[in-house]
Amino acid sequence: MKMVTAIIKPFKLENVREALSEIGISGITATEVKGFGRQKGHTELYRGAEYTVDFLPKVKLEIAIVADQVDNVVKVISTAAKSGDEGKIGDGKIFVSSLEQVLRIRTGETGSIAL
Template sequence: MKIITAIIKPFKLDEVRGALSEIGVSGITATEVKGFGRQKGHTELYRGAEYTVDFLPKVKLEIAIAADQVDSVIEAISLAAKSEGGKIGDGKIFITALEQVVRIRTGETGSIAL
């Protein structure tokens, strides 16, 4: 089992969710987060004063899946989250080993609980 963590632009969430649904992924956790990487933020003008926005709004997706689904999930997220021409700030995908899963309601464990 694996857990995939993806950081994407907020306006791409519906597209990514749709792409994951199409390949049979049924559970996703989405969290609104802020961060920066190579994008480094930007400057904005507010009431005549210019200020720097260092942390940009992002969405963090967490998806627990069976190990054999990893490639298809990565491809679905990559295609749906990529901007036209591929720009800095499109996001990142992290894959981590998942040791155990327990469904609280039934007590099922392992891949059955996914």
């Protein structure tokens, strides 16, 4: 079992959700987060004063899947979250990690059956 964590731009959330739904992925957790990488924030003007916004709004997706779905899920997320043909700084990142155990609280099912 694997956990796919993706950090994407907020306006790409619906595109990614629809693309994952098309390949049969229905269990997704989305969290509004803030962060920066190479994008390094930006400067804004508010009421005549200039200030720096270091942390930019992002969405963190967490998807628990069986191991044989990883390549397809990563491909779908990266395609749906990419800005244009070339992509842009700030499009996001995808992390894949191992899941040692999963338990469905309601039924007590464990392992890939609980996904």
